[in-house]
Amino acid sequence: MHWSRRTPCSSLAEKPAAGANTLAARLARLGLRTDADFILHLPLRYEDETRITALRDARPGIAAQFEVEVVDSEIAYRPRRQLLARVRDSSGALLLRFLNFYPSQQKVLHPGARLRIFGETHEGYLGAEIIHPRFRAVAADEPLPERLTPVYPTTAGLGQATLRRLIGRALERADLGDTLPPALRRRLRLPEFAAAIQRLHTPPPEMSQAVLESREHPAWRRVQFDELLAQQLSLRRAYSARRARGAPPLVPTTTLTAALLESLPFRLTAAQASAWQEIAADLKQPHPMQRLLQGDVGSGKTVVAALAMLQAVEAGYQAALMAPTEILAEQHYRKLAAWLEPLGLEVAWLTGSLKKRDKDAAIARVGAGETPIVIGTHALIEDKVGFARLGLAIVDEQHRFGVRQRLALKEKGLFAHQLAMSATPIPRTLAMSYYADLDVSVLDELPPGRSPVTTKLVSEARREQVVARVHEACRGGRQAYWVCPLIEENEVSVEANESEANVKRSGRNQNAVLQLKTAEETYARLLAELPDLRVGLVHGRLKTAEKAAVMAAFVRNEIQVLVATTVIEVGVDVPNASLMVIEHAERFGLAQLHQLRGRVGRGVDASTCILLYAQPLGELARARLKVIFESTDGFAIAREDLRLRGPGEFIGARQSGLPLLRYADLEDAALVEQARAAAEDMLRDQPQLAAAHLQRWLGGREELLKA
Numbered sequence: 001m002h003w004s005r006r007t008p009c010s011s012l013a014e015k016p017a018a019g020a021n022t023l024a025a026r027l028a029r030l031g032l033r034t035d036a037d038f039i040l041h042l043p044l045r046y047e048d049e050t051r052i053t054a055l056r057d058a059r060p061g062i063a064a065q066f067e068v069e070v071v072d073s074e075i076a077y078r079p080r081r082q083l084l085a086r087v088r089d090s091s092g093a094l095l096l097r098f099l100n101f102y103p104s105q106q107k108v109l110h111p112g113a114r115l116r117i118f119g120e121t122h123e124g125y126l127g128a129e130i131i132h133p134r135f136r137a138v139a140a141d142e143p144l145p146e147r148l149t150p151v152y153p154t155t156a157g158l159g160q161a162t163l164r165r166l167i168g169r170a171l172e173r174a175d176l177g178d179t180l181p182p183a184l185r186r187r188l189r190l191p192e193f194a195a196a197i198q199r200l201h202t203p204p205p206e207m208s209q210a211v212l213e214s215r216e217h218p219a220w221r222r223v224q225f226d227e228l229l230a231q232q233l234s235l236r237r238a239y240s241a242r243r244a245r246g247a248p249p250l251v252p253t254t255t256l257t258a259a260l261l262e263s264l265p266f267r268l269t270a271a272q273a274s275a276w277q278e279i280a281a282d283l284k285q286p287h288p289m290q291r292l293l294q295g296d297v298g299s300g301k302t303v304v305a306a307l308a309m310l311q312a313v314e315a316g317y318q319a320a321l322m323a324p325t326e327i328l329a330e331q332h333y334r335k336l337a338a339w340l341e342p343l344g345l346e347v348a349w350l351t352g353s354l355k356k357r358d359k360d361a362a363i364a365r366v367g368a369g370e371t372p373i374v375i376g377t378h379a380l381i382e383d384k385v386g387f388a389r390l391g392l393a394i395v396d397e398q399h400r401f402g403v404r405q406r407l408a409l410k411e412k413g414l415f416a417h418q419l420a421m422s423a424t425p426i427p428r429t430l431a432m433s434y435y436a437d438l439d440v441s442v443l444d445e446l447p448p449g450r451s452p453v454t455t456k457l458v459s460e461a462r463r464e465q466v467v468a469r470v471h472e473a474c475r476g477g478r479q480a481y482w483v484c485p486l487i488e489e490n491e492v493s494v495e496a497n498e499s500e501a502n503v504k505r506s507g508r509n510q511n512a513v514l515q516l517k518t519a520e521e522t523y524a525r526l527l528a529e530l531p532d533l534r535v536g537l538v539h540g541r542l543k544t545a546e547k548a549a550v551m552a553a554f555v556r557n558e559i560q561v562l563v564a565t566t567v568i569e570v571g572v573d574v575p576n577a578s579l580m581v582i583e584h585a586e587r588f589g590l591a592q593l594h595q596l597r598g599r600v601g602r603g604v605d606a607s608t609c610i611l612l613y614a615q616p617l618g619e620l621a622r623a624r625l626k627v628i629f630e631s632t633d634g635f636a637i638a639r640e641d642l643r644l645r646g647p648g649e650f651i652g653a654r655q656s657g658l659p660l661l662r663y664a665d666l667e668d669a670a671l672v673e674q675a676r677a678a679a680e681d682m683l684r685d686q687p688q689l690a691a692a693h694l695q696r697w698l699g700g701r702e703e704l705l706k707a
C-alpha cells in the first residue's frame with residue numbers, strides 16, 4: 001500500500017482499468033509521454049523518510065517521519081466534524097487531526113495499529129499534533145527506504161506515489177546512456193548523465209537537501225547544460241532544414257521598389273537602407289528567409305516591409321502582412337494603400353469584422369491570385385483563406401501572436417519567405433531561443449527631424465495643472481493624447497491570443513475595471529474641463545468603423561484631444577500630436593509605456609509625455625516609472641523590463657503553454673556559450689550523438705519550438 005494521504009478517489013488513476021485515459025491526460029498536461037520525458041521530470045524538493053525521529057525530538061515546523069502505535073481514534077463534532085487519532089511511541093505522544101477523511105482511512109487507524117507518519121508537528125490545544133499527516137500502516141520490521149523521497153511537480157489528480165512509480169519504472173527501462181562525447185564532458189567537468197539523473201531522482205540520504213534543492217549541485221549543472229545544448233542543436237538543425245527547403249527566389253526587377261523610393265517624401269535612413277539590403281538579398285535565395293526586423297517605435301519599419309512586399313510582387317508573387325489588432329492592421333492598410341495604389345497595385349484588406357460578402361470576395365480574389373498584396377489580422381490564417389502564390393509573409397508585432405497562430409501562417413506559406421517585425425526590443429539571446437532559427441536586422445536609428453520626448457512624472461494630485469497644459473498645447477495648434485487604463489472588461493479580445501490566456505486576462509481585467517477610472521469617465525470629465533476644445537474617445541470596444549472614424553478625425557485635427565485606451569499603443573502615427581498624458585501610469589507595463597510614449601515625438605515640435613501616477617506607489621511600480629523616466633532607449637528599457645519581470649512574462653511565453661527552458665537560465669551566459677560551441681562541434685563530429693541528445697530532450701516537441 002502507498003502513502004494514503006491522497007483520497008481513495010485520486011488513487012483511481014493508479015488502476016489502469018479504471019482510468020487509463022484520465023491518467024494519460026494528466027500526464028500529458030505535464031508533458032509526460034515517453035520514458036525520456038519521465039526521466040527528465042525532475043524533483044522540486046525532497047523529503048527524508050530514511051530515518052525515524054522519536055516523538056520527543058519532534059521540532060515544530062520541521063517535517064519528519066515518526067513510527068507510532070495508535071492508542072485510539074474518534075470522530076469529534078466540535079468545532080466541526082473531524083477525525084482525531086491519538087498515537088504514541090516509546091518517547092511521547094501525538095495527536096493526528098483530519099478535517100477531511102474517508103472511512104477507509106479511519107479503519108486503518110484502529111487501536112494497536114503500527115504506522116509511519118510524515119509531517120510537520122505544531123503545538124495544538126491538546127499538545128503536539130499534525131494536521132493531515134501522510135500515514136500508512138507498516139509491519140513491525142518494515143525496512144526504511146535507502147534514498148531521499150523526491151517530490152515532483154504535478155497537476156491536480158496526479159499523486160506523488162503514481163509519479164514516483166512511473167518515473168522509477170522509466171529509470172529502470174530507459175537508456176541512460178551518455179549523449180555527450182566523453183572528452184567534452186571531462187573538459188566541462190560535468191558528471192555522467194546516468195549518475196546525474198539517478199542522483200537527482202533518488203539521492204542518497206547523506207546528501208544535503210539544501211544543496212540539492214539549490215540547483216547548484218553538479219548534477220543540476222549537467223541537466224542545465226544538456227537542456228541548453230538541446231536548444232542550440234535544435235536551432236542549428238532548424239537552420240539547416242530551412243536552408244534545405246525550397247522557396248521561390250524573389251529576384252528583383254527593381255521596377256516597383258525604385259518607384260516607391262522615388263515617390264516617398266523622405267530618404268531611407270542608413271539603418272533602413274541596410275536592413276532593406278539584408279532582406280533583399282535573403283529574398284533572392286532559393287530557400288525561405290526567416291528574419292526579424294527589430295526597431296524601436298517610430299524607426300520606420302513599415303516602409304522596409306513595403307519594399308520587401310514589392311520585391312515579391314515584382315517577381316510575380318503575392319505578399320501578406322498580418323497584424324495583431326484591427327486598428328494596427330488598418331493603419332498598415334491605409335499607409336500601404338496610399339503608397340502602393342499609385343503604383344497601380346491592388347491592396348486587399350481582410351479582417352474578422354468584414355461583412356461576410358466582402359470577406360468572401362476578398363478571399364476569392366486572394367485565392368485566384370488577383371490581389372498581389374493582402375493586409376489583415378489573424379483572419380488571414382483562417383482555413384478558408386488560400387493564397388494563389390504566396391511569396392512573402394510578414395508578421396507585425398509577432399510576439400503578440402500565439403505560437404500556434406505563427407505556425408498556422410507558416411503552414412499557409414510553407415515555402416514562402418518570412419519577415420517578422422517587432423518594436424518590443426527583445427534581447428538577442430532571448431529572441432533566438434524563443435523564436436528558434438532567426439536572422440535579425442535592427443533599425444537602430446530614428447528618421448531625422450524627430451525631437452526627443454521629455455518625460456515628466458506628475459502625481460494625480462496635480463491633475464489640474466496637467467489639464468491646463470493640454471489646453472495650452474491645443475490652443476497653440478498642437479494635439480494631445482490622454483491615455484487611460486483598460487475600459488470595462490475584455491478589451492484584448494480583438495487580439496489574437498490563445499483562448500486560455502484570454503480567459504485569464506479577462507479575469508484580471510475585470511479586477512482592473514473595478515479599481516480604475518474608465519476611459520469613458522475621463523472623457524466625460526475632460527469634455528467638461530475643456531469646453532472650447534474638440535475632445536474624442538477611442539477604445540477597443542468600438543466597432544472597427546467607429547474606431548477608424550475617430551482616428552481619421554484625429555489625423556485631420558478635427559479632434560484635438562484624443563482620450564484613448566491602449567488601442568493606440570502601436571503603430572498610430574499623428575506627427576502633430578506633441579503631448580501625451582498617461583493616467584495611472586503605474587498600472588502599465590514598461591514595454592507598453594515605451595510604446596505609448598513613442599506615439600509622440602513624431603513631428604518637428606518638442607514633445608512631452610506626462611506620466612500621472614496615483615499615490616501610494618508600490619516598490620515595483622516606482623522602479624518601473626523610474627526606468628521609463630530615465631531612459632528613452634527601447635533596448636535599455638527592455639533589459640530592465642526583463643530584469644524586473646523575468647523572461648517568461650516578458651515575452652508572453654507563458655501564454656504559449658510550452659515548457660521551454662525548465663532548468664537552465666538564459667542569463668547564464670557562460671553556460672549558454674559553452675552549449676553553443678558544443679552544438680557546433682557535435683553536429684560536425686558526432687551527428688548521431690547530437691540526434692540522440694535532441695531525441696531525449698525534445699522528442700516530438702521540436703516543431704513547436706520552431707514556430
Ligand code: ADP
Nearest residue numbers: 266267268269297298299300301302303447573
Ligand atoms: P514603426 O517602426 O514604429 O512602425 P513607422 O514605419 O510607422 O514606424 O514610421 C514612423 C513614421 O516615420 C512614419 O510616419 C513614416 O512614414 C516615417 N518615416 C519612415 N522612414 C522615414 C525616413 N527615413 N525619414 C523620415 N520619415 C520616415
Ligand code: MG
Nearest residue numbers: 301302570571
Ligand atoms: Mg509599426
